[in-house]
Amino acid sequence: MMLDRETWRRNLESICLPVGALLLSLVLFGLFCAFAGANPFGVYESIYTAAFGSSRAWQNTLIRAAPLMLTSLCTLLPAHLGLTIIGNEGALVVGGLGAIAAGLTLQGNAPLVVQIGMALAALICGGVWIGLVGFLRHYRGVNETISSLLMNYIAIALLNHLVSGPWRDPSSLNKPSSFPIANADLLGTLPGTRIHYGLVYGIIACVLAYILIKRTTFGFAARTAGGNIRAARIAGLPVGQLTLAICFLAGSCAGLAGMVEVAAVHGRANESLNANYGYSGILVAFIARQNPLAATAIAVILGGILTSGGILQRAHNLPDATVLVFQGIVFLVVMYSESLFGRLSIFKERPGTRKVKPAAVQV
Amino acid sequence: MNTTLTHQSHTEVLVPPELEVVRMTKKFGHLTALDDVSLHLRPGTFHALLGENGAGKSTLVKCIMGFYRPDHGDVIVDRHSRTIDSPRDAHRYGIGMVYQHFTSVPAMTVAENLVLSRYETSNFINWKQELQALDTFMETAPFQVPLSTPVSQLAAGQKQKLEILKQIYLKARILILDEPTSVLTPQEADEVLGLLRETVTQGRLSVLIISHKFREVTAFCDEITVLRKGKFAGTGLVKNLSIADMSEMMMGERRQPKPVHKTTHLQQNPILQIQQLHAHKDNGAEALAGLSLTVQSGEILGIAGISGNGQRELVEVLAGQRPATQGQILVNSEVYRSTRAEMYRHRVYTLPEEPLRNACVPHMSVAENLALRTFDRPPQSKAGVWLVLKMIRQMAAGLIDTFKIKTPSAETPVGNLSGGNVQRTVLARELSSERIQLLIAANPCFGLDFAAVEDIHGQILAARNQNVAVLLVSEDLDELLKLADRITVMSEGRLVYESAIAEADFATIGRSMAGH
Numbered sequence: 001m002m003l004d005r006e007t008w009r010r011n012l013e014s015i016c017l018p019v020g021a022l023l024l025s026l027v028l029f030g031l032f033c034a035f036a037g038a039n040p041f042g043v044y045e046s047i048y049t050a051a052f053g054s055s056r057a058w059q060n061t062l063i064r065a066a067p068l069m070l071t072s073l074c075t076l077l078p079a080h081l082g083l084t085i086i087g088n089e090g091a092l093v094v095g096g097l098g099a100i101a102a103g104l105t106l107q108g109n110a111p112l113v114v115q116i117g118m119a120l121a122a123l124i125c126g127g128v129w130i131g132l133v134g135f136l137r138h139y140r141g142v143n144e145t146i147s148s149l150l151m152n153y154i155a156i157a158l159l160n161h162l163v164s165g166p167w168r169d170p171s172s173l174n175k176p177s178s179f180p181i182a183n184a185d186l187l188g189t190l191p192g193t194r195i196h197y198g199l200v201y202g203i204i205a206c207v208l209a210y211i212l213i214k215r216t217t218f219g220f221a222a223r224t225a226g227g228n229i230r231a232a233r234i235a236g237l238p239v240g241q242l243t244l245a246i247c248f249l250a251g252s253c254a255g256l257a258g259m260v261e262v263a264a265v266h267g268r269a270n271e272s273l274n275a276n277y278g279y280s281g282i283l284v285a286f287i288a289r290q291n292p293l294a295a296t297a298i299a300v301i302l303g304g305i306l307t308s309g310g311i312l313q314r315a316h317n318l319p320d321a322t323v324l325v326f327q328g329i330v331f332l333v334v335m336y337s338e339s340l341f342g343r344l345s346i347f348k349e350r351p352g353t354r355k356v357k358p359a360a361v362q363v
Numbered sequence: 364m365n366t367t368l369t370h371q372s373h374t375e376v377l378v379p380p381e382l383e384v385v386r387m388t389k390k391f392g393h394l395t396a397l398d399d400v401s402l403h404l405r406p407g408t409f410h411a412l413l414g415e416n417g418a419g420k421s422t423l424v425k426c427i428m429g430f431y432r433p434d435h436g437d438v439i440v441d442r443h444s445r446t447i448d449s450p451r452d453a454h455r456y457g458i459g460m461v462y463q464h465f466t467s468v469p470a471m472t473v474a475e476n477l478v479l480s481r482y483e484t485s486n487f488i489n490w491k492q493e494l495q496a497l498d499t500f501m502e503t504a505p506f507q508v509p510l511s512t513p514v515s516q517l518a519a520g521q522k523q524k525l526e527i528l529k530q531i532y533l534k535a536r537i538l539i540l541d542e543p544t545s546v547l548t549p550q551e552a553d554e555v556l557g558l559l560r561e562t563v564t565q566g567r568l569s570v571l572i573i574s575h576k577f578r579e580v581t582a583f584c585d586e587i588t589v590l591r592k593g594k595f596a597g598t599g600l601v602k603n604l605s606i607a608d609m610s611e612m613m614m615g616e617r618r619q620p621k622p623v624h625k626t627t628h629l630q631q632n633p634i635l636q637i638q639q640l641h642a643h644k645d646n647g648a649e650a651l652a653g654l655s656l657t658v659q660s661g662e663i664l665g666i667a668g669i670s671g672n673g674q675r676e677l678v679e680v681l682a683g684q685r686p687a688t689q690g691q692i693l694v695n696s697e698v699y700r701s702t703r704a705e706m707y708r709h710r711v712y713t714l715p716e717e718p719l720r721n722a723c724v725p726h727m728s729v730a731e732n733l734a735l736r737t738f739d740r741p742p743q744s745k746a747g748v749w750l751v752l753k754m755i756r757q758m759a760a761g762l763i764d765t766f767k768i769k770t771p772s773a774e775t776p777v778g779n780l781s782g783g784n785v786q787r788t789v790l791a792r793e794l795s796s797e798r799i800q801l802l803i804a805a806n807p808c809f810g811l812d813f814a815a816v817e818d819i820h821g822q823i824l825a826a827r828n829q830n831v832a833v834l835l836v837s838e839d840l841d842e843l844l845k846l847a848d849r850i851t852v853m854s855e856g857r858l859v860y861e862s863a864i865a866e867a868d869f870a871t872i873g874r875s876m877a878g879h
Contacts, residue, residue, distance in 0.1 A: 215750050217739040224735060227724030233684045234713055234722050235735045236703030 013347035018287055018294075021337035022301075025330040032325060038316040050311040051304025062195050063265075064277075065296075065303030067092070069202030070257035071281025072288065072295045073209050074130060077250040078144070079290040080213055081243060082226035087133055087148025088254045089278025090155030091126040095255025096262045097159060098125030100167075100269040103181040103262070114185040118259050126255015127248040129155065134247025138240045156274050163270050177270035187264035198260030202299070205253050209292035212249075222246055254278065280306065283327060287334050302327075379406045379536035379569040380441040380457055382427070387436030389422055396422040397433070398593045404537065407566040409559075411580045411601075412573045413613055414590035415669075415840065420573045423590065424539050428453045428460050451482055459535025461526045463542050469515035473508050473525055480529045504528055505562040506555070520551030527559065531568070540572040544579060556583045575669045577606050577877045591615050610873030614840065623820075623845060626828045628661035633696070634801050634832035640690035642676050650676035652856035653690065658801070663823070663833040665847030666858075667840055669876055673856040674836045675716070678805040681834070682713045684721070694801060703739075710800035712736075714807045718789040725778025729770050730759035732777045733792050766791035783815055794822050802826055805836045820846060840872070852876055 030040030051061050074088040102121035106114045133151060136142035164176040187197045213219040225232035225239050232239055257277060266272050284302055288294035309323040382404040389397040397419045404410050414420045426433045429447040437444045440456045447453050450460070467476045474497055478488060494510070501507050506524050514522065523543060530538055538559075544552035560583045562568045574580055580587060581601060589596040589612040597612040635658040642651040650673045658664045668674055679685035681692065683701025692699045694709040705711070715721035723732050734755045737743050742754045759773040768787045770780055777788055786807075793802070804823060808816040823846060827833050837843050843850055850867050852860035852875040860875040862868065 215752075216748055217744050217750060218748070220731070220734075220738050220750060223727065223731075224724050227727055228720075230684055230721050231724050231735065233701075234682045234715060236683055236701060236706040238703070 009347050013341065013344070014289055014291075016347075017337045017340060018289060018334065021333045022287070022330065025326070025333045028329050028333065029326045032329070033316070033318065033322075036318055036322075038318055043312065043316055043318070046311050046315050047305060047308040050308035057304075057307065059194050060307045061300060061304040062199050063303075064306050065299040066196070066198035066202045067257040067260055067277040068281055068284050068299035068303055069206050069296055070198075070260065071254045071278050072284035072299060073205060073253035073281075073292065074126075074250045074278070075282045075285035076288065076290050076292060076295060077209060077213070077246050077253070078130075078134075079285065080219070080226050081222050081246045082229070083134070083137065083243070083247070084145045085130060085133060085148045085247070085250060086145060086282050087130055087151050087251070087278075088281045089274065089276070090148070090152035091129045091251040091254035092258040092261070092278045093152075093155040093159050093273050094129045095122035095126035095252075095258030096269055096273045097162060097258070098122045098255065099259035099262045100178050100181065103185060104179055107182055107185070111185045114182075115187065115263065118181075118185075118263050119256060122255040122259030122262075123252035124255075126258065127252035129255070130251025131244055131248040133251075134243045137247075138243045152278070159269065159273060160271065167269070169268070172268075172270070175270050175272075177268045180268040181263060183267075185263070186267060187260065196260070196264035198257075198264050201256060201260060203296055205256065206292040206296045209249075209253070213292065218242075218245070254281070257281075280327065283331050283334075286338075287330065377536070378566060381406050381439075382458070382537055382569070382571075383437075383439040384423065384427065385437045385439060387423065387426060387433045387438075389419075389426055389431055389433045396593050397426070400436075400590060400593075400595045402571075402588045403598075404569055404571050405586070406569055407563060408585040409563045409570045409572070409583055411584040411587045412571060412590070413575075413580065413587055413609065414596070415613060415838070417592075417838070418590040418613075419593040420590055421541065422593075424460065424541060424571070424573065427458065427539065454482060454533060454535070457534065457536035458539065459530030459533055459537070460539040461523075461530060461541065461543055465522050465526060467514045467522065467525055467529075470513060472511055472513050473517075474510040476514055476525065477510075477529060477532050480533060482533070500532060504531060505558045518551075520547050520555060523547055523551070523555055527555070536567075537569045537571065540570065542573050542575070544574070544576065552579065553582075559583075575877055577609060577874070580609070581606065589613055606874060607870050610870055610877065614869060614873050623824055624828070625824070625848070626661075628830060631659040631661055633657050634660050634694060635834060636693040636696070638691050638693070640677070640680065640692065641688045642673075642680050642685055643688060644676060650856055651680070651687075651690075654853075654857050655690075656851065656858060658832045658834050660800070660832045661827060661830040662848040663827050663835050663846050665843035665850040665864075666834070666836045666853050667843050667850060667872060667876060668838070668853035670838055672853050674805070674838075674853055677853070678713075678715060678803060678836055681803050682715060682721075707740075710796070710798050712793040712796065712799050712802050714789060714793055714802070714804040716806040716809060719778065719782070719785045722789045722792075723777045723785060726776050728774045729763065729768065729777050729780070729788055730756055730773040732788055733759045733762050736792055736796070762791040762795055765795070786815075790819065790822065794826065799826060799829075799831045802831050802833045803836075804833065806838060807835075808839070808842065 026044070030044065033040045033043045050057055052058060071088040071092055074091055075085055078085040098121035099118040102117040103114055106117045129151065130148065133144050133148045136147050137144040163178050167178040168176050169179040189196050190199070213223065221232070221237045222242050224235065225237055225242050229239060258273060261273055262269055280302055284295050284298045288298045305323055305326060309320050312318045312322050313320045384400065384402040387397055387400050388395070400419065400423060402412070402423070412420050412423065422431065425431045427438055427447065429449045429452050432448070438447055439445070445456055447456070453459070468479065471479065474494060477497060478493055497510055501510065506528070508517065508521055508525050508528060514525065517525065527538065543555065547555065556579060559570055563570055572584070584601050586598070586600050587604070587609065588598040589609070591613065596615065637654060637656050640651050640654045641649070644650040654673070654677065656664065666674060676685055680687050681701070694705070694711060699705055699709065713722070719725060734743055737758070738750060738755065739747050743751055743758065745751060756773060762768070763770060763773060766787050768791060769784050777785060780788065802823070807823070808819050823833060823835070835843065835846060844864065844867070847864050849861065849863050850872070851858045852872055854875060860872060
């Protein structure tokens with residue numbers, strides 16, 4: 001974002017409103033817990049301890065944050081083109097399937113080759129999956145939100161079919177799974193921690209996304225097309241190509257999250273892939289106001305909250321799903337706070353006091 | 364039930380009220396939309412309100428209907444001065460209006476729409492009773508529409524009939540129609556107007572119709588009132604007037620355009636050639652019907668015409684916002700498909716109408732909007748990939764200064780600026796390049812004040828004098844007469860008149876515009 005001394009009010013607004021929304025959600029969640037018979041302050045404390053209270057808690061949080069960063073990009077990138085895509089879960093699952101197929105096929109090669117193969121397969125599978133949504137949107141006029149949502153179900157059905165049928169490892173009895181990836185081919189952990197390299201992928205992907213959107217001509221063209229498609233056409237920008245490219249990139253990020261889950265967490269493909277990281281990624285993108293750098297921080301916070309599900313059950317006798325209630329409250333309040341942008345007078349831009357300095361430019 | 368009975372028994376005796384507008388003035392800020400205008404609608408007559416676009420016709424009827432409050436003047440109904448603050452007040456005095464666009468609910472039936480349109484509704488509807496009343500109403504109505512059909516299944520002509528029926532159902536005795544035939548085929552238009560004419564002849568209704576079409580006026584109307592640039596320009600009985608008289612009233616005496624300095628170019632090359640171009644409107648109807656034209660370098664080709672005859676679609680096709688269905692566009696004798704590369708190679712720039720909607724991204728900054736043409740070229744980008752934000756900012760600061768764009772800062776979203784400054788932003792972007800070869804401008808001065816208009820005219824002329832080919836589409840005939848080297852008239856998707864500006868025949872232009 002181009003920073004300027006006169007725009008600090010608007011920048012402040014884009015920080016204050018989401019933070020305020022998070023705080024308000026905490027209050028509402030506290031009320032909910034009080035009704036459910038728990039002490040809200042005790043609950044806050046437990047969440048904090050479980051998420052950020054110790055080195056071990058931090059590691060758990062960051063392990064969960066990694067796929068959230070990647071899946072959030074699946075909503076975030078198309079949002080700059082004016083598309084609302086919620087097919088993150090499907091792209092993650094398809095990416096995971098691509099990764100397991102590549103991982104098993106390439107077995108026996110050097111681990112790095114296998115890992116690169118898995119990553120590429122996941123990127124392509126996820127990319128094509130959401131690219132298809134973009135294609136339907138641009139060339140056939142199909143609503144991208146609905147089609148991406150429905151494609152989630154197709155992806156999950158495909159996963160269940162493959163792991164309980166053609167790809168099933170006969171030794172997986174209770175939980176139908178694919179054959180496992182060789183231990184040597186699994187993604188390693190950061191030195192001295194249990195955190196796998198997926199976190200690095202997530203951070204790199206978010207930084208790249210930020211650069212792509214804000215600092216490249218491609219991002220400029222995408223933002224133009226997202227802001228006003230008529231203006232983009234008058235400037236001759238290729239709207240169809242932009243749509244396909246952005247959707248492909250978005251899907252490939254979520255697909256990579258699937259690869260991380262397969263190659264670093266589960267070691268095989270099964271229904272655990274479908275662990276709602278995709279849906280939580282939508283939430284991350286919205287709270288981050290579609291800013292990829294903010295998404296990294298939000299993913300950590302949300303990862304922490306997800307981690308604390310178990311302790312709420314053990315320490316406060318609240319159901320395990322309580323964290324989902326919290327997520328739901330956050331979503332609603334964040335959506336509401338979106339409607340406040342530009343409405344609060346303290347954030348309104350004042351007429352410039354400083355004259356814009358004319359630069360020596362030939363026009 | 365009672366109401367229908369009285370309605371029926373009164374139709375024979377009840378004469379429509381007399382409507383007079385006396386010396387009405389309406390200002391919007393500095394703009395005087397209506398200046399001391401009077402109009403007299405005699406009971407039981409078919410009266411046409413004529414004028415070019417922007418002459419004040421819509422403002423006048425909106426004042427009568429109570430949408431606007433006039434600054435001066437009176438509305439007199441049956442010799443009593445009335446204050447009309449809302450369409451509901453107008454309805455009380457028996458005045459109803461039919462708008463250019465349909466106002467019925469497509470998913471509901473004709474009967475449901477009619478009942479819905481009533482001002483006084485109860486919470487419960489006795490459908491048996493209502494349908495009986497509606498049947499009786501339909502028998503006496505000037506035209507019939509099947510009551511149980513959903514509106515979405517009606518043809519355009521029937522929908523327009525329903526809009527008119529609605530007002531008669533609401534017992535309007537004075538019907539105001541705002542260009543009711545613009546959405547109809549000529550056959551449908553003749554049928555609707557013919558049946559209305561009969562009702563008027565029977566003395567059951569008065570009609571005030573806004574129209575551009577002389578054919579309809581001469582065929583159906585008794586009397587006309589003409590407005591020109593917000594002023595009263597004349598009135599008279601249709602039988603005493605020729606079409607030439609009417610078009611002269613509408614356009615006024617030929618005003619000598621203010622002399623402008625035009626350099627003569629010795630050598631001119633065809634820059635833009637359009638061959639047999641076809642395109643559709645949004646609703647799939649034909650907008651361009653095989654239009655052909657050529658614009659030479661160093662000339663301004665003006666396209667006149669009443670809005671809705673395909674001008675907007677033509678500009679959209681040229682700007683790349685609408686696909687052509689047939690025909691081709693050549694720029695410098697090469698096929699032109701409005702891609703970014705072609706725009707750059709042939710140096711094509713566009714000033715569309717409604718710049719905020721057509722040429723700006725409202726939430727992006729003024730600087731970014733100014734960079735829309737150049738962001739992927741050096742010095743604003745490196746290798747066509749990286750944005751050089753410093754150069755973008757620098758160029759913006761320069762343009763803001765040169766083109767006097769009033770903005771709090773270069774980082775302000777362009778949607779926060781006033782209309783005039785949005786227009787300047789687009790102008791700065793499109794005209795600042797020194798390498799323009801073809802400029803497409805559509806109503807570039809719409810809604811701007813006098814000084815800004817002079818400024819923009821100067822810029823367009825300067826471009827022409829530097830050998831730029833200019834296609835100027837405008838609804839303002841004075842603007843075209845002042846700037847253009849050749850003038851053409853567009854009607855129903857094709858050019859129906861063309862002449863060099865020196866030989867332009869004013870009366871013929873007026874008649875071609877009105878589709879005569």
